[in-house]
Amino acid sequence: MNLNATLFAQTIVFIILALVTMKLIWPNLITAIEERRKKIADGLAAAEKGKSSLQDAEVRIRQLEVEARAKAQEILAQADKRFAAVVDESRTAAKAESDRLIAAAKAEIDSEIQRAKDALRDQVAALAVAGAEKILRREVNAQAHADLLGQLRQELR
Amino acid sequence: MVETTEAPSASEYIKHHLTHLASGEQHSLLDFSVIRWDTMAFSIACGLIVILLLRAAAKNATSGVPGRFQAAVEMLVELVEEQSSSIVHGNRTFIAPLALTVFCWVVVMNAIDLFPVDLFPRIAHMLGVEHLRPLPTADLNATLGMSVGVLILVLYYNFKIKGIGGFMHELVAAPFGTSKNPFFAVLLAIPNFLLNIIEFISKTVSLGMRLFGNMYAGELIFFLIALLGGAWAGFNTGSILAFIGHIVAGSVWAIFHILIVLLQAFIFMMLTLVYIGQAHEGH
Numbered sequence: 479m480n481l482n483a484t485l486f487a488q489t490i491v492f493i494i495l496a497l498v499t500m501k502l503i504w505p506n507l508i509t510a511i512e513e514r515r516k517k518i519a520d521g522l523a524a525a526e527k528g529k530s531s532l533q534d535a536e537v538r539i540r541q542l543e544v545e546a547r548a549k550a551q552e553i554l555a556q557a558d559k560r561f562a563a564v565v566d567e568s569r570t571a572a573k574a575e576s577d578r579l580i581a582a583a584k585a586e587i588d589s590e591i592q593r594a595k596d597a598l599r600d601q602v603a604a605l606a607v608a609g610a611e612k613i614l615r616r617e618v619n620a621q622a623h624a625d626l627l628g629q630l631r632q633e634l635r
Numbered sequence: 636m637v638e639t640t641e642a643p644s645a646s647e648y649i650k651h652h653l654t655h656l657a658s659g660e661q662h663s664l665l666d667f668s669v670i671r672w673d674t675m676a677f678s679i680a681c682g683l684i685v686i687l688l689l690r691a692a693a694k695n696a697t698s699g700v701p702g703r704f705q706a707a708v709e710m711l712v713e714l715v716e717e718q719s720s721s722i723v724h725g726n727r728t729f730i731a732p733l734a735l736t737v738f739c740w741v742v743v744m745n746a747i748d749l750f751p752v753d754l755f756p757r758i759a760h761m762l763g764v765e766h767l768r769p770l771p772t773a774d775l776n777a778t779l780g781m782s783v784g785v786l787i788l789v790l791y792y793n794f795k796i797k798g799i800g801g802f803m804h805e806l807v808a809a810p811f812g813t814s815k816n817p818f819f820a821v822l823l824a825i826p827n828f829l830l831n832i833i834e835f836i837s838k839t840v841s842l843g844m845r846l847f848g849n850m851y852a853g854e855l856i857f858f859l860i861a862l863l864g865g866a867w868a869g870f871n872t873g874s875i876l877a878f879i880g881h882i883v884a885g886s887v888w889a890i891f892h893i894l895i896v897l898l899q900a901f902i903f904m905m906l907t908l909v910y911i912g913q914a915h916e917g918h
Contacts (some may be wrong), residue, residue, distance in 0.1 A: 480661045481776060482669040488678060488771075488780025489787070495682045495740060496784075499689065504732035506693035506710045510705075513698030574755040 603634035649858050654766040678771035681743040723912040730911055734904050742898035744772045752857045772850040779843035785907050786839040787813050792914035806831045842906050849899050860885045
């Protein structure tokens with residue numbers, strides 16, 4: 479436990495070692511540690527952010543789903559309405575067409591009846607006239623009675 | 636276990652192991668013409684080991700995924716950083732690395748004590764060196780040398796933080812305070828100044844003595860345990876008991892000594908920080 483010059487040498491070594499540590503060792507390590515701390519903090523923040531944005535996205539998806547469902551419902555309702563309208567329309571159109579066709583047919587039938595009637599009447603008139611002629615030929619001058627016969631034919635018409 | 640024809644006595648053995656490899660015989664308590672080569676060589680070697688290991692970690696330090704070695708060093712650095720930042724309030728660009736150096740250096744120096752006590756002296760003996768004490772922290776010169784280093788830093792920071800005037804004022808005004816009256820001011824200044832000087836001296840001496848005392852005592856117990864094994868004298872009951880005693884006591888003491896090695900280094904570092912931290916704060 480004697481004291482000697484070793485003491486001073488040791489003091490100098492001590493300070494040199496501390497200086498070397500300060501210059502060559504401490505800054506690198508503490509920088510690395512601080513950077514890693516920052517990285518970890520950033521990573522955690524990013525994870526947190528990702529989580530919250532995922533939640534946002536989920537909320538938005540739910541919203542979109544609701545909207546889409548409503549829209550689909552609306553489209554279905556519209557289609558139903560449109561379908562009913564088209565059916566109605568076509569029914570009306572068909573009815574009109576059939577009415578028209580019926581009317582046309584009726585008219586045709588009427589005119590056909592008229593024509594038949596006319597023809598029949600002509601024929602009846604001709605027959606009547608012929609008959610009358612046959613009866614009158616013997617006693618009536620055709621020329622003299624031509625006016626009369628014409629008049630009769632007119633009447634029968 | 637000196638190679639002589641007859642085995643040395645216990646006191647001779649211990650005396651031999653307590654003799655330093657020095658530049659000369661020391662006759663008085665204080666003799667600054669003598670330097671101890673073993674203490675210097677082993678402490679500088681330990682310092683180099685610490686610096687090289689830490690430098691290896693620092694050079695390859697990345698902020699990405701650290702290697703196992705880097706992670707271990709970083710744990711140490713963070714421990715020191717945490718302690719220094721909680722104790723010293725001010726610029727720590729030198730103080731925190733200083734604390735790291737103190738801790739690592741003292742740990743490695745103390746750890747030499749865990750080598751078998753005869754290993755290094757035996758190797759030295761083979762190389763023709765008669766006396767060698769490999770444990771630098773069991774030499775008061777080494778521990779007191781470091782605590783004088785701390786004292787220098789404490790004084791430096793006192794001057795730096797408080798200025799020459801401020802520090803001088805504190806020396807004469809604390810801890811008893813001062814007075815407006817010049818007579819009482821001088822009367823108070825004398826005990827204040829004396830107490831401050833005593834405080835500086837006692838801090839320095841206790842810092843060095845604490846580490847020295849612990850390591851010296853530990854080393855001495857290792858010597859005594861080594862004597863048990865050294866008492867071997869053939870297969871007889873006494874020798875076998877001593878042999879077993881050596882193994883048991885040696886293991887127990889070495890395991891306990893791991894704690895002392897780390898604890899004393901930690902205490903030395905903490906006190907260094909505390910003393911420097913006090914220099915940053917006025918009374």
